Amino acid sequence: MTLVLGIESSCDETAAALVTDGRDILAQAIASQEEEHSPYGGVVPEIAARAHAERLAPLIERVLAEAGKTLHDCDAIAATAGPGLIGGVMVGLVTAKALAMASDKPLMAVNHLEGHALSPRLADANLQFPYALLLVSGGHCQILRVEGVGKYQRLATTIDDALGEAFDKTAKILGLGYPGGPAVEKLALAGDPRTVPLPRPLLKSKEPHFSFAGLKSAVLRAHDAGQHGDADIAASFQQAALDCILDRTRRALSTMAPVSALVVAGGVAANQTIRGGLEGLAGEFGLPFTAPPLMLCTDNAAMIAWAGVERMAAGFEPDPLDLKARPRWPLDPDAEPARGAGVKA
Ligand code: KG4
Ligand code: ZN
Numbered sequence: 379m380t381l382v383l384g385i386e387s388s389c390d391e392t393a394a395a396l397v398t399d400g401r402d403i404l405a406q407a408i409a410s411q412e413e414e415h416s417p418y419g420g421v422v423p424e425i426a427a428r429a430h431a432e433r434l435a436p437l438i439e440r441v442l443a444e445a446g447k448t449l450h451d452c453d454a455i456a457a458t459a460g461p462g463l464i465g466g467v468m469v470g471l472v473t474a475k476a477l478a479m480a481s482d483k484p485l486m487a488v489n490h491l492e493g494h495a496l497s498p499r500l501a502d503a504n505l506q507f508p509y510a511l512l513l514v515s516g517g518h519c520q521i522l523r524v525e526g527v528g529k530y531q532r533l534a535t536t537i538d539d540a541l542g543e544a545f546d547k548t549a550k551i552l553g554l555g556y557p558g559g560p561a562v563e564k565l566a567l568a569g570d571p572r573t574v575p576l577p578r579p580l581l582k583s584k585e586p587h588f589s590f591a592g593l594k595s596a597v598l599r600a601h602d603a604g605q606h607g608d609a610d611i612a613a614s615f616q617q618a619a620l621d622c623i624l625d626r627t628r629r630a631l632s633t634m635a636p637v638s639a640l641v642v643a644g645g646v647a648a649n650q651t652i653r654g655g656l657e658g659l660a661g662e663f664g665l666p667f668t669a670p671p672l673m674l675c676t677d678n679a680a681m682i683a684w685a686g687v688e689r690m691a692a693g694f695e696p697d698p699l700d701l702k703a704r705p706r707w708p709l710d711p712d713a714e715p716a717r718g719a720g721v722k723a
Contacts, residue, residue: 380690383438383452383477384683387430387470388462388490389516390414390421393679394434394441396452399687401500403680404445409433416556420546427465434473449481454696456686459487460704461517467703475699484696486686490677491709494643495524496688497681501670510637510665512627512656515644515677516542516557519588521630522709523637527692532710533630537717538591541619542646547594548615551601552608562612563649569613574606576618581625586633587716588626593618620655627656631663639666648675 380399387393395406411429415421442448449455457474460467471487478485494513499505508525519541521534539547542559549558554565576596579589597615600606606614631640640660646652653669660667674681 380453380687381447381451382454382456382486382683382686382690383441383449384488384679384681384686385434385438385455385457385470385474386490386493386677386679386682387434387466388458388460389466389677390426391677392430392433392437393677394438395679395683396441396445396447397500397680397683397687399691401503404447405441406678406680407437407441407444408678409437412557419550419556421463423463423465426463427469430466430469434469438473438477449477449483452481452483454484454486454686454690455481456486456488456683458490458493458682459697459701460489460707462490462705464703464705467705471701471703479699485699485701486689486694487697487701488682488685488689489707489709490682491518491707492528493681493685495522495530495709496527496685497643497670497674498641498668499688500681500684501674502668505641505668506638508635508637509639509641509668510627510631510634512623512640512642513644514541514623514642514646514652516540516546518644519590520709521586521627523634524641527688528694530709532708532713533634534586534588534626535713535716536588536590538589539594541588541590541623542644544590544594544619545646548597548612551598552612559646559649562616563651565609566613566616566651569607569609569611571613571617573610574600574614576600576614578618578621578625581622585717586626586629588622590619590622593622616649616651620652623652624655624659627659628662631659631665637665639668641668643670643675645676648672
């Protein structure tokens with residue numbers, strides 16, 4: 379049995395987990411920083427880094443104790459090395475280096491996006507490469523062909539906001555606080571998605587990418603106009619976002635080499651309306667649809683430990699102790715930059 383300790387600290391969740399190559403999550407713990415950041419309506423990087431530094435070590439101790447393991451039982455220490463808020467990433471990576479050095483275990487540096495991309499395989503032993511992946515989180519919105527561990531072809535990305543960001547901004551406009559995705563989804567249940575006319579940026583466009591900035595501005599205008607209730611705005615926003623997702627993913631599936639399944643991962647994959655829509659789309663293409671359980675959608679350390687397991691099994695070498703944390707780290711470095719700033723690519 380291979381046992382990997384995973385560490386995640388790239389945004390506002392401090393997390394540790396112990397995962398085996400048999401897909402058992404022996405223990406996992408997540409400390410959310412919601413309380414620290416909510417007064418600011420978003421994540422404050424400096425506050426996040428300090429909170430990770432305070433919480434990570436006790437969290438790792440707790441996870442080891444819960445599983446009845448010690449560091450010496452682990453075969454590797456895996457930690458997110460980017461992309462993300464650099465202060466937080468450094469806290470996790472430096473902790474992992476120290477543990478690796480003290481216990482003489484290999485360090486596996488994990489790309490946070492690879493953690494999300496492989497998380498569906500932790501939950502579903504039958505999911506085979508290659509699969510089509512819609513990766514939708516607070517910082518990213520991409521369609522990838524996942525060809526193997528470390529092998530990603532990016533077909534689409536956002537030219538402005540990520541989908542989770544659009545949910546969070548909509549929540550802010552509607553006064554729902556942070557983090558916004560789950561709150562918008564909940565409020566949308568009480569609304570009618572056909573009531574507020576909102577744009578669907580890049581719908582039917584020949585270029586493959588996503589855009590959500592115009593949708594967000596339209597939500598702001600609809601809210602300021604005061605003619606619609608908040609629940610109707612939330613429901614209409616969610617429907618417009620879903621329409622964009624389905625159109626762009628349909629386009630990608632029609633142009634992509636064959637795949638075994640359509641998969642969604644990342645924080646926004648927790649959204650039931652979006653999961654339902656994608657399941658229908660997979661059906662159109664005769665593909666099975668897979669989405670990880672909710673606790674593996676939003677940031678967690680089990681997916682980082684699992685990516686470590688996958689990297690070891692695929693023969694990747696451990697990383698050196700002088701490895702640098704990376705604020706940006708694309709999964710497909712060969713992808714053509716998208717129109718616009720390409721900042722989120
Ligand atoms: O993957 P994640 O936890 O962190 C990043 O790597 O960014 O994703 C967080 C994002 C946030 O924008 C959050 O609002 C969104 O995922 N999110 C949701 C839901 N749960 C989380 N968006 C829509 N519906 C949800 N149920
Ligand atoms: Zn994430």
